[in-house]
Amino acid sequence: MASWALSRITNLQKHLNPANPTPKGERIVKISQEVSEALSLGKPVVALESTIISHGMPYPQNFETAKEVEEIVRQNGAIPATIAILDGVPCIGLSLEELERLAILGRKVRKTARRDIAHVVATGGNGATTVSATMFFASMVGIPIFVTGGTGGVHRHGESTMDISSDLVELGRTPVAVVSAGVKSILDIPRTLEYLETQGVCVAAYQTSQFPAFFTEKSGYKAPCRVDSPEECARLIEASNNLTLRTGILIAVPIPSKHFASGNIIESAIQKALKEAREQNITGSDETPFLLARVNELTGGTSLSANIALVKNNARVGAQIAVSLSQLRQESCKDAIGEADNSIKCLQITKLSRCFALFFISCQLLL
Secondary structure, three states: HHHHHHHHHHHHHHHHOOOOEEOOOOOOOOEEEHHOOOOOOOOOOOEEHHHHHHHHEEEEEEHHHHHHHHHHHHHOOOEEEEEEEOEEEEEEEEOOHHHHHHHHHHHHEEEEOOHHHHHHHOOOOEEEEHHHHHHHHHHHHHOOOEEOOOOOOOEHHHHHHEEEEEEEEEEOOOOOOEEEOOOOOEEEEHHHHHHHHHHOOOEEEEEOOOEEEEEEOOOEEEOOOOOOOOHHHHHHHHHHOOOOOOEEEEOOOOOOOOOOOOOHHHHHHHHHHHHHHOOOOOOOOHHHHHHHHHHHHOOOOOHHHHHHHHHHHHHHHHHHHHHHHHHHHHHHHHHHHHHHHHHHHHHHHHHHHHHHHHHHHHHEEEE
């Protein structure tokens, strides 16, 4: 509770000076007025990435989806904070105009992971944040929950290529809870879970005991732990915060059953797309967008529809968790204030008792 109270004070300072200048007067990040006020008052805020807007689908579908996801967050009681770098300035919370600009630019915007942040900022470029970069900025300004579609992971044949997403490393060092539909099924799920264990990351499946596989509800692998409500998720996040574990939490939410595509059809498409990627020597940060686009083509758009559905579902669950966490922290704060008031009253009574005692002794001496 004390660490959260300190965070509230820090956020209040940022609200009073939202430009967040360096000693030289330069801006580090730009926080929207709405997000800044919400953070300073301890209201629920949900961070959203921007790569899904620029690289996930074409315009105007990407713009419409981004607006719909933000609206779902609002309908469930939280404030959305889409994160991106525009003209070299990291922005926490985008206006509709900024959202549409990002959507129109599309793949012209640089896909930005943690390693790319400094260069995009230094060159005054535009960057769409991945999971790792979004987590970094969310943690910087005190947003505890981040919603995405799916996280990166260990790529298939990663034991030979060492192609491991920076998302996993970020989860191991940045205290932000990530709500996703698990890791993308184009990846090596068992090795990804092993790597997360090595990084000390708590992985919890939401209302299921199986770790979800993005497009499908079940991956065939058991999740390390299970949570069944927003309140349970909030208590998990707060316990990790109070223990200062300084690691992220992955909350894996299965795609709603009415939306998940046939696992066999998508798996077949994934295998074909992986083969094409190897033949065309597509690797690194270019591989995932290629695979998702190719799988969408091979499944006749089924995978994209499923992708949008799971992102919206994650936004709903993430916002509910953010609300529960905010309520939990507000209650803890009230309890702490009540205890402090009682302590002060006890101290005042003790001082008063001492005064009466001294007065009584003085009277006795005078007699």
